[in-house]
Amino acid sequence: MTRPVDDRVRTAVRDLASEAGTPHGLAARALAQGRRRLRVRRTVLSTAAAVLVTVAAAVPYALSRHDTPPVVTTPLLPSVAASELGTPTWSTTSTYQLPGGAHLAGIGAYRDRHTTVRQFVVNPDSSGYRTLYKNVVESNPSPTGRYVLTALQGDEKLALLDVRTGHYRRLDIDVATAAVWSSDGSRLLMTRESGFSILDPATGTLVEHEVEHGETTCAGYCLYTWLPGETQVALPQSETANSEPSRVTGLAIFDAATGELLRNDPIKAAPIGRGSWSADGRFVLATTAEGSALVSVVDVATGTVVAAFPAETAVFLRDGTILASTGDRILHYSTDHRVTETLTLPKALSGRDLTFAE
Amino acid sequence: MKESTDAEFTAFVEQRAADLVRIAYAMTGDQRSAEDLVQAALAKAYTRWPRIRGDAEPYVRRIIYHDRISGWRRQARIREFPMAEVPESSAGFGPGHDQDTTLRLTLRQALLSLPPRQRAVLVLRYLEDRSVDETAEILGCRRGTVASQATRALRKLRELVPDLDVTAPEVLR
Numbered sequence: 177m178t179r180p181v182d183d184r185v186r187t188a189v190r191d192l193a194s195e196a197g198t199p200h201g202l203a204a205r206a207l208a209q210g211r212r213r214l215r216v217r218r219t220v221l222s223t224a225a226a227v228l229v230t231v232a233a234a235v236p237y238a239l240s241r242h243d244t245p246p247v248v249t250t251p252l253l254p255s256v257a258a259s260e261l262g263t264p265t266w267s268t269t270s271t272y273q274l275p276g277g278a279h280l281a282g283i284g285a286y287r288d289r290h291t292t293v294r295q296f297v298v299n300p301d302s303s304g305y306r307t308l309y310k311n312v313v314e315s316n317p318s319p320t321g322r323y324v325l326t327a328l329q330g331d332e333k334l335a336l337l338d339v340r341t342g343h344y345r346r347l348d349i350d351v352a353t354a355a356v357w358s359s360d361g362s363r364l365l366m367t368r369e370s371g372f373s374i375l376d377p378a379t380g381t382l383v384e385h386e387v388e389h390g391e392t393t394c395a396g397y398c399l400y401t402w403l404p405g406e407t408q409v410a411l412p413q414s415e416t417a418n419s420e421p422s423r424v425t426g427l428a429i430f431d432a433a434t435g436e437l438l439r440n441d442p443i444k445a446a447p448i449g450r451g452s453w454s455a456d457g458r459f460v461l462a463t464t465a466e467g468s469a470l471v472s473v474v475d476v477a478t479g480t481v482v483a484a485f486p487a488e489t490a491v492f493l494r495d496g497t498i499l500a501s502t503g504d505r506i507l508h509y510s511t512d513h514r515v516t517e518t519l520t521l522p523k524a525l526s527g528r529d530l531t532f533a534e
Numbered sequence: 535m536k537e538s539t540d541a542e543f544t545a546f547v548e549q550r551a552a553d554l555v556r557i558a559y560a561m562t563g564d565q566r567s568a569e570d571l572v573q574a575a576l577a578k579a580y581t582r583w584p585r586i587r588g589d590a591e592p593y594v595r596r597i598i599y600h601d602r603i604s605g606w607r608r609q610a611r612i613r614e615f616p617m618a619e620v621p622e623s624s625a626g627f628g629p630g631h632d633q634d635t636t637l638r639l640t641l642r643q644a645l646l647s648l649p650p651r652q653r654a655v656l657v658l659r660y661l662e663d664r665s666v667d668e669t670a671e672i673l674g675c676r677r678g679t680v681a682s683q684a685t686r687a688l689r690k691l692r693e694l695v696p697d698l699d700v701t702a703p704e705v706l707r
Contacts, residue, residue, distance in 0.1 A: 181698055185691065186660040188641040189560055193661050196552075196559035199569050203547035206573045207540060210580025 261519040268305045271298055272525075275508035275517035276493045277534060282317035282324070284529030297321050298533070300339055308337070318361030319450075319533040323377040325355055325364065336377055345380050349373075354399050356450045358406045365400055365409055365432070372400040372409060374432060385435025387411075392428045392437075400430075401447040404457040407432055412446035445474040451491030451532070461490050461498070471500065473513055483513035491532050503527050539587075543580055546590055554594060560657045561602045563646040571598055596672055599658070603650045603673070637697050644694035652687035655680055 266272050272280040283296040283305070295312055296305040298321035308315055314327040317339075324337040326344075334353060336345045354367040364375040371387040392398075393413050400409045410427040427441045445462035447453065448471065452461045459482070462472045471490045473483040487500035487507070497516075498509040504526040508517040551572065558568035575597035579590055586593045645653065651673070658669040670680045692698050 181688070181692075184637070184641060184698060185645075185656060185688075188638060188645055189656055189660040191638065192563065192642055192645060193556040193560040193657075196556045196568060197565050199551045199555045199572070202551045202555075202569060202573060202576070203544045206547055206576035207544060207580065209573060209577035210543070 258515045259517045261517055263520040263522055266522050266524050268296065268307065269303070271303045271305075274499060274506055274532060275519060276495070276497050276499050278493060278499050278532050279534075280525075280530060281319055281321055281533035282315060282529075282531030283525060284315050284531070285313065286527050286529075293528075297324050297339055306339055315529075316355055316357070317531050318357045318364075318377065319359060319531070320361040321533075322361060323364075336375070336380070338377075347375070347380075347382070349382075356399075356401055358402055359450070363406070363432075365402055367398065367400045371435065372411075372430070385430070387430070387435070387437070393425070399446070399449070401449060401452055402432075403429065404453045404455065408438065410441075410447060413440065414446075442479070443474070443476055444479060445472065448490070451493075454492045454496050455494050456496070459492070459496075461492065473498070483509075485509070485513075489530060489532070494534055499532050501530055501532075539583055542587060543576075543583055547576055550591055550594075554598065557595065557657060557661065558598055558602075560661050561598070561650065561653055571602060574601060592672075599654045599672060600674070603654055637695065640695050641691065641698065644691050647694065648687055648690060652683050652690070655683045656687055659684065 261275065264272065266280075274280060279298065281298045285293055285295060294310065295308045295315045297308060297315065297317040298304075299306050300321040306321075308324065308326070309328075311329040312324075312326045313329050316325040318324070322339055324339060326335050326337055328335055331346075332350060334347045334349045334355075336347055337343070338345070349366065356365045357363070358365070362376070362378070364377060366373045366375065368384070371385045373382055373384045375382050392411055393415055398411055398414070400411050402408075403410050409430050409432050411430065412424045413426045413428050414424050424444050424446050427443045427445075427447075429438045429441055430436065431438055443460070445460055448461050448463055453459070458476055460474050460476055462474050470484040471487045472481045474480070475482050485500060485507070486502060488503050490498055490500035492498055496511040498513070500507045500509065501521075504521050506519040506521065507515050510516045554572045554575075555565075555568050558571040559565065562568045562571060572594075575594045578597050579586060579594050582593070583590070645656070648656070654673060655669060658664040658672060659666075664672065666677050666680050670677045673680070
């Protein structure tokens, strides 16, 4: 570059940069977004669902204040008739049973601590748990316990552990990638910045689907999740205007095998992860309004929030009941969304990322 | 532990935010987009904080450039319209602008029309004063790619700003 041109371009770039105003509140916004990423990442890495508890900035998943369907049921509280199951002890030698016939398939890291801790996955061949290596900092076990998606200490890429063989397969996928197992553990749906990928853990085959810019309108951080039947995946569509929080405007539905955009469903709710949909597809567990620690149960047909309850993790069980964790307690909700059973977690499990399975 | 991490992270942001937003602004040409870009990069950094603390700034800068180039923030990309036509010519600004001011305004507009990767190269080279090697390292590409992107950027700027090579008369210097 010749000198005058060099100088002019340099001056122009610097002039442009000098137009930047002073950012206000950036630390708080970044902190809130970072916590949200951490929470979502850990959740999708290791459990079935995410609830955004500490939110101070825009929430891409959130139902907008304007579009939030009317809540016809007040947040649920444990009913008087709920059975208290006490605090069953946990050990690696037997599978930890949960209400509703479910069990604990994985015990991951602490949700809100940057603390490395030993993690466990249910033994796929017998009862009890296998202990993951010390260098596993995050884990996302398949519901069967056969495979575990792991982030290893000091590695920027994810690795897939075959629990039965002990074989690690390093994947060319960044650790920050959100991933949701199919209910049978045979496929792993991963959200990428330019689309989604599906991994077959048995073969290591990764099929990538690019989603064209403009084909979707997901602003900010967006998570692909399985639909009932698991042949299709959904991406919340959201938009943002001025300084308003992002709001979900619908779900873009893609063919899981081909990546083709099939339709846009007018469901103004963002599914929270694995097990978000009831088996009959009538209800979906979704994130709620900004700043809320509630999981909403949305009636898909009407778009109505029929129930909402505080939880860190929640999944639909096959019989249509819901299992939720508040961090230190497990609550079992009936099909009419009333608490029927509660269990207090022992200290060893309290505050951890938990994976439920049936 | 979480509290100390948060306090450390907050202190870092408060100390470095202005510089990071300047870089992002040079990449986006828009205050809100710049802050969004920096905020997203910082949020990613937060999730890695225990591993990057003490050396967070290079990590954050790298994310800013990569995110802008990769265009993962689709909204921003949708808003970005490539400039097919040459921006207003020098004559178009009317009286009140001297030749130098007109050139600067035209050049500013032309800069904003460059593809993100080319603009990133110019920002790294001319705002951050990075060497070709450093630029290549930050962008995760080869030296040759940096050189070719810079050449293309310059060619485009010359197309859009025909006066770029013209030496200004002494009186206007």
